[in-house]
Amino acid sequence: MAIGWYLVVSALIFAIGAAGVLVRRSPLVILLCLELMLNAANLALVAFSRMWGGEDGQVFALIVLVVAACEVTVGLGLIVAMYRRQLPIDVDDLRELQG
Amino acid sequence: MSAVLFFIAAIGAITGAIGVVMLRNQFYSVLALVFHLVSLAALFLLLRAEFVAAAQVIVYAGAVMVLYVFVVAYVGGGEEVAGGRSGLSIFGPLLAIALAVELCVAVLGTALKGIGGKGAPYVPGFGTPEQIGKLFLTKYLFPFEVASLLLLVAAIGAIVLARRRRGLEPDAELTARYHPPRPAWTGTMAEAGGLTHFEDPAGQPEVKPAGQPEGEPVLGSQQ
Numbered sequence: 001m002a003i004g005w006y007l008v009v010s011a012l013i014f015a016i017g018a019a020g021v022l023v024r025r026s027p028l029v030i031l032l033c034l035e036l037m038l039n040a041a042n043l044a045l046v047a048f049s050r051m052w053g054g055e056d057g058q059v060f061a062l063i064v065l066v067v068a069a070c071e072v073t074v075g076l077g078l079i080v081a082m083y084r085r086q087l088p089i090d091v092d093d094l095r096e097l098q099g
Numbered sequence: 100m101s102a103v104l105f106f107i108a109a110i111g112a113i114t115g116a117i118g119v120v121m122l123r124n125q126f127y128s129v130l131a132l133v134f135h136l137v138s139l140a141a142l143f144l145l146l147r148a149e150f151v152a153a154a155q156v157i158v159y160a161g162a163v164m165v166l167y168v169f170v171v172a173y174v175g176g177g178e179e180v181a182g183g184r185s186g187l188s189i190f191g192p193l194l195a196i197a198l199a200v201e202l203c204v205a206v207l208g209t210a211l212k213g214i215g216g217k218g219a220p221y222v223p224g225f226g227t228p229e230q231i232g233k234l235f236l237t238k239y240l241f242p243f244e245v246a247s248l249l250l251l252v253a254a255i256g257a258i259v260l261a262r263r264r265r266g267l268e269p270d271a272e273l274t275a276r277y278h279p280p281r282p283a284w285t286g287t288m289a290e291a292g293g294l295t296h297f298e299d300p301a302g303q304p305e306v307k308p309a310g311q312p313e314g315e316p317v318l319g320s321q322q
Contacts, residue, residue: 001105004214006146007206009109013116013135015199020120022191028171032119032132035159039139042151050146051211053219055230058148059239062231065151065158066246070253072163076170077260083174084263 006047014040025090027082031075038068105145111138129167136160146218148226 013036020033042061049057082089115135122128136159143152206214213219224230235243 001102001145001217002215003218004207005105005109006142007214008203009112009142011202011206012113012199014202015195016113016116016120018198019192019195022187022194023120026125028125028167028174029119029128032128032167035132035163036116036119036135039136042155043139043142046143046146046148046151049148050218051213051216053222053225055226055234056238058151058226058231059234059242061148061151062154062235063242063246065154066250069158069163070249072166073253073257074260076166077257079170079174080261084261089174 003047003051007044010040010043010047013037013043025092027075027079027089027091030091031072031079034071034075035068038064038071101145104141108138108141108145111135112142125171126168129164129171132167133160133164136164147221150226150228150231 017033017036017040020036021030024030024033042064045057045061045064047057049055049061079089082094087094112135115131115133115138118131119128119135122131136155140152140155140160143149143155
């Protein structure tokens, strides 16, 4: 398959993830949609790595994987802390920082 | 053959992504993401990135998703309140469609010659752990070390964020853990010996053995 197809799939997944971040209200699902967007970027990186014939893009994809794992850990820690303080698990109800 | 596999994996990945966004139950959203990740690993294999595909399945679909399932079960998961965010529920999908169209136009309209081709000629050993490991330990040694430091910071940060903080949260959870509400006629020996059940913070009716007068001393009362 031509490399362009992979990039189109990557663009579609990224757009779906962006829609999820905008539409959903639960922070857990918003984290999942962030994962979708990071994965779309990973797919584009690996596709470009195949296009150029070097592994540098794959190394970059692995680093993105590590960063995504860190982001998940901290995000889930925040959600657990919110639950412990009995705050609503809803991004629309958490507007204390809004001026 | 490669084209058929590509379309199966691509449709699987996009279906999984739509499932993450559309499903109301958070638990099903996580399962849809697992499906999406496995399909994406198949796409990586088609691009000859064996090591990235394996890492994707083991780290993401395995470890990170188990973490998600734990947190969904802890927080309670369940259905999200119906009705999206005001305004954004209409403009969000519109913006996403515009973004997708724009990205596709930008990608397909570039003058990159390689985009229409099948990629560089395949050399044996491309994308194997050996090649990736060589790159990580020579050319990309510094990012590799920074990544390990980042993992350490994230682990410590998660512990600090999720630990129990005295005074910040109500004690009801602790009380309920040490004195869980019990069904009638099950209890400790002290209660069997004539002492009434402690007063329970959840507001459930107090359980008393029959025939006991009021005004007995209350054991284990928190107030």
